[in-house]
Amino acid sequence: MAKLSLDxxxxxxxxxxxxxxxxxxxxLRRSVSASYYALFHFLIEECTLLTIGTAHNRxxxxxxxxxxxxxxxxxxxxxxxxxxxxxxxxxPFWQSLHVPSIPDVRILAENFxxxxxxxxxxxxxxxxxxxxxxxxxxxxxxxxxxxAWRRLKRRHTELALLFALALMLWPGLGGR
Amino acid sequence: xxxxxxxxxxxxxxLVQPSQLAEQGFTAPRxxxxxxxxxxxxEEAYHVYLVFPxxxxxxxxxxxxxxxxxxxxxxxxxxxxGEQRWPYVRIKRESEIAGxxxxxxxxxxxxxxxxxxxxxxxxxxxxxxxxxSARPPSEPx
Numbered sequence: 001m002a003k004l005s006l007d008x009x010x011x012x013x014x015x016x017x018x019x020x021x022x023x024x025x026x027x028l029r030r031s032v033s034a035s036y037y038a039l040f041h042f043l044i045e046e047c048t049l050l051t052i053g054t055a056h057n058r059x060x061x062x063x064x065x066x067x068x069x070x071x072x073x074x075x076x077x078x079x080x081x082x083x084x085x086x087x088x089x090x091x092p093f094w095q096s097l098h099v100p101s102i103p104d105v106r107i108l109a110e111n112f113x114x115x116x117x118x119x120x121x122x123x124x125x126x127x128x129x130x131x132x133x134x135x136x137x138x139x140x141x142x143x144x145x146x147x148a149w150r151r152l153k154r155r156h157t158e159l160a161l162l163f164a165l166a167l168m169l170w171p172g173l174g175g176r
Numbered sequence: 177x178x179x180x181x182x183x184x185x186x187x188x189x190x191l192v193q194p195s196q197l198a199e200q201g202f203t204a205p206r207x208x209x210x211x212x213x214x215x216x217x218x219e220e221a222y223h224v225y226l227v228f229p230x231x232x233x234x235x236x237x238x239x240x241x242x243x244x245x246x247x248x249x250x251x252x253x254x255x256x257x258g259e260q261r262w263p264y265v266r267i268k269r270e271s272e273i274a275g276x277x278x279x280x281x282x283x284x285x286x287x288x289x290x291x292x293x294x295x296x297x298x299x300x301x302x303x304x305x306x307x308x309s310a311r312p313p314s315e316p317x
Contacts, residue, residue, distance in 0.1 A: 072217050083259045110250065117264055120216035128275025133234040137267070140239035 005042035008034045009142055016135035028130035029122040035138035036119030039112060039145050044069050046149060047164035065168060073170040075116050078109035081163060089176050090166075097159045104148040105159060111145040185210045188222065188256055192249045197226075202245040203236065206270070209285045210253065211278030215264065222253060222263040223277045227286070230269045237267050 015031035016023070047069075048062035080086050084100050099105060118138055122130060153160040166173070194204035205226040215221035226249065228237065235241070246265045253263040266276070273282045 075217060079262060082254070084255075085259070110247070113262060114264065117216050125275060129272075131234075131269075131272060133237045133267075136234075137237075137239045144239070144243075 003042070003045060005038050005040075005045055005146075008038035008041060009139065009146075012038060012135070012139045012142065016132060016139060023132050023135075025129055028132060028135045031135040032122035032130060032138045033119050035135075035142040036115040036122075039115055039142045040069075040071070040074075042142075042146055042149070043074070043112070043167060046153070047167050050153070050161055050164045051168065068168050068171065070171055071116060073174060074167050075113055076174055077163070077166045077170050078112045080166070081109045082106050087176075089173060093159075093162050097156070097162065099159065102152070102156055102159060104152040104156070105163060107148040108145050108152065108163075111141040111148075115141050115145075183212050183222075183257065183261065185212050185222070188253050191252050191256055192224070197245060197249070200245070200248060202248070203241070205267075207285060208249075209278070209282050210263075211281050212261075213277050215262065220261045222257070222261055224249060224253060224263050224265045225268050225273065225276070225278075225282060226265065227268050227270055227273070227282075230271050232269055237269075242267050 012031045012034035015027045015034060018024070018027045044066045045062075048065045052058050052062045052065055080090060081099065082105075085091075086094055086099075090099075093099065115138060118134070121128065149160070152163070189208060189210040192208050192210070194206065194208060197204040197208075205228045207227050209225045209227065211223045211225070213221060213223055226242075226245070246267065250263050250265050257263070268276070270286065273279055276282065
C-alpha cells in the first residue's frame with residue numbers, strides 16, 4: 001500500500017544525512033519539516049482508514065474526509081489526550097477507556113505537538129540554525145509516533161477510534 | 177480590572193534542575209531554563225531548555241538517550257502547571273540557543289549558572305562514566 005507518509009519519512013532521513021559532513025541548513029530544515037508532514041499524513045491516512053473503511057472503492061471518500069484535518073485543531077486534540085482530566089465532552093471516555101493509563105496515546109500526542117512546533121521553526125524561524133541531531137530527533141519522533149499508533153490500534157481499538165474521530169471532528173467539537 | 181497571573185517559571189524550573197534529573201538516573205544537562213511565552217499557534221506555553229556543554233557528542237543527544245528525561249521533565253511541568261500550558265522541552269548545546277524563543281533569558285541564565293551546578297554536572301558524568309576522566313565543562317563566559 002503506497003503511502004505518502006512513509007515516503008516522507010524516508011525523505012526526512014535522506015535529507016538529514018545528505019551531507020555526511022557540514023550538513024546544509026536547508027536540508028536539515030526540510031528534513032524536520034518532512035518528519036512532521038510524515039506524521040501529519042500518516043495520521044490522516046490511518047484515521048480515515050479506521051473511520052471510513054479500508055475498501056478500495058472508498059478511497060475518494062477517505063481523501064474527502066482527509067481534508068477535514070486541521071493542523072492547529074490536531075494539536076489541540078493531542079493536548080486534550082495527555083490530560084488527566086479532559087473537558088466534559090471527553091470525560092466519559094476517560095473513565096471507560098482508561099485513557100491516562102495508556103502510554104501509547106501519550107507518546108503519539110506528545111510527539112505530534114513537538115513535531116508541529118519544530119516544523120514551524122524549520123519553515124519560518126530563520127534566526128536559528130538547525131543541527132543534525134535535531135533533524136535526527138524529528139525523524140525518531142515521527143517513527144516512534146507511527147509505532148505507538150500501530151500498537152494503539154492493535155491493543156486499544158476503541159481508543160484509537162476515539163482519537164481518530166476527535167482529530168477529524170475537532171473543528172466542530174472543539175468549542176463544546 | 178483584569179488580573180493577569182504570571183506563571184511561576186522559577187518554581188517550575190526548580191522542579192527540573194540538573195540535580196533532580198541526576199537523582200532520576202538521567203545524564204543531566206549543565207543547566208535547565210524554563211521560559212514562559214507563546215508557541216507557534218499563539219497559545220501560552222513554556223519553553224524548556226536542557227542545555228548541554230558544546231563538546232557533548234550527537235550520540236549523547238540522540239532521542240533514544242534523552243527521551244525518558246524529556247518526558248519526565250515535560251510531565252513534571254505539565255502537571256505542576258495544572259495541565260494548562262504545554263511545555264516544549266528542547267535539547268540544546270550552549271552554542272545552539274541563538275534564535276530560540278527566550279534567547280536573551282537563556283543567555284542571562286547561562287551567566288548566572290552557579291559553579292555548584294557545573295560541578296554537580298561533572299560529578300554526575302564521572303559517576304556514569306567511571307572509566308573516563310571527568311573533564312569539567314567549560315566555565316561560562
